[in-house]
Amino acid sequence: MSDEAKRMAASAAVELVQDGMRLGIGTGSTADHFIHLLAQRVNAGMSISGVATSEHSAELCHRLGITLTSLDETPNLDLAVDGADEFDGALNLIKGGGGALLREKIVAGAAARFVVIADASKQVAVLGAFPLPIEIIPMARQPLSLRLADLGAAVTLRRTAGGEPFRSDENHWILDCAFGPSIMDPPSLAQTLSSLPGVVEHGLFCGMTERIFLGSGDQVTVIADGSISD
Numbered sequence: 573m574s575d576e577a578k579r580m581a582a583s584a585a586v587e588l589v590q591d592g593m594r595l596g597i598g599t600g601s602t603a604d605h606f607i608h609l610l611a612q613r614v615n616a617g618m619s620i621s622g623v624a625t626s627e628h629s630a631e632l633c634h635r636l637g638i639t640l641t642s643l644d645e646t647p648n649l650d651l652a653v654d655g656a657d658e659f660d661g662a663l664n665l666i667k668g669g670g671g672a673l674l675r676e677k678i679v680a681g682a683a684a685r686f687v688v689i690a691d692a693s694k695q696v697a698v699l700g701a702f703p704l705p706i707e708i709i710p711m712a713r714q715p716l717s718l719r720l721a722d723l724g725a726a727v728t729l730r731r732t733a734g735g736e737p738f739r740s741d742e743n744h745w746i747l748d749c750a751f752g753p754s755i756m757d758p759p760s761l762a763q764t765l766s767s768l769p770g771v772v773e774h775g776l777f778c779g780m781t782e783r784i785f786l787g788s789g790d791q792v793t794v795i796a797d798g799s800i801s802d
Contacts, residue, residue, distance in 0.1 A: 576787075577691040577692065577787035578601060578691050579609075579787070581786060581787035582603075582605035582606040582653075582689050582785075582787075583605075584689070584792045585606055585653045586609045586653075588651060588687065589610065589618070591620070594623075594641070594649045595610075595622040595650065595651055595653070596625065596649045596651065596653065596654070596679035596680060596683045597610070597624045597625065597633060597652075597653065598629065598653055598654025598676060598679075599625045599626040599628060599654065599670050599672040600654070600655040600670050603654055603689070604632065605689075606653050608636065610638060611637060614638050614639075620639070621640070621646060623643055623679055625654065626672040626675060626741055627741050628672075629672075643678070643682055647682060648682060648684070649679070649683040650683065651685045651686075652680045653687055654679075654680065654688060655690055655694075656777075656784075657694065658694055658700075658701065659688065659694055660699050660758070662758075663688075663795070664779075666700075667775045668704075668705030668707070668746070669702065671705070671730070671741070672740070673705050674772060675741060675742070677773055680780055681780070687781070687782055688783075688784045689785045690785070691786070691787045696753060698755060700751035700755040704750075704751060704755070705746050705747070705748055705774070706746065706748075706749055706773075707740055707744045707773045708744060708745050708746070708747055708770050708772060709744065709745075709770045712771075713747070713770075716747065716770050716771065717747065720749050723751075724751055724752075724754065726749070726750040727747050727748070727750075729746075730745070730748050758776050762778050782796065
């Protein structure tokens with residue numbers, strides 16, 4: 573899907589931002605568009621403060637002049653905007669392809685409203701074609717890999733280009749778990765994963781998303797509560 577579709581989705585979301593807001597600022601290629609568009613508003617005089625979900629996004633915000641805060645200083649956010657790797661018709665998400673799922677979920681959970689920006693390639697009937705990232709404590713890798721295989725996943729430890737285990741911004745490892753697509757009941761799987769010792773967080777975001785701005789062709793579709801509008 574074209575980069576323009578991502579930019580269009582980001583442009584629709586930035587219209588929600590009002591002067592004085594406390595924002596959660598996401599991570600990924602679509603979120604990068606949102607950050608650039610937000611910076612244009614800030615440079616034109618809008619006052620906002622943001623909590624970034626990754627070191628990458630924080631660096632981009634600093635470079636573009638967007639004021640950042642922390643959840644220690646600003647524990648309640650008005651709005652969080654982020655991308656997704658997959659979403660289904662119930663607005664369940666898979667996130668974490670960039671490795672920021674833990675911070676992304678914490679920030680989304682701190683926001684009164686959480687909206688997602690995506691292109692049409694991220695829309696699926698059933699989640700699971702995109703490997704589900706699970707952030708783990710390193711010592712738990714082997715028992716968790718066996719348990720996840722029992723749940724039907726093909727499990728891969730995420731590695732850097734140099735072959736070392738990838739480490740998240742919080743210094744954890746990530747297991748990428750290919751389920752299918754066959755995640756028929758995302759909330760149930762999310763509950764199961766959260767109960768496994770050694771799991772820090774997983775990339776299933778269930779019951780958190782208010783709406784999705786979906787860029788496709790020359791328009792943006794808004795998906796909310798199972799309904800669709802242009």
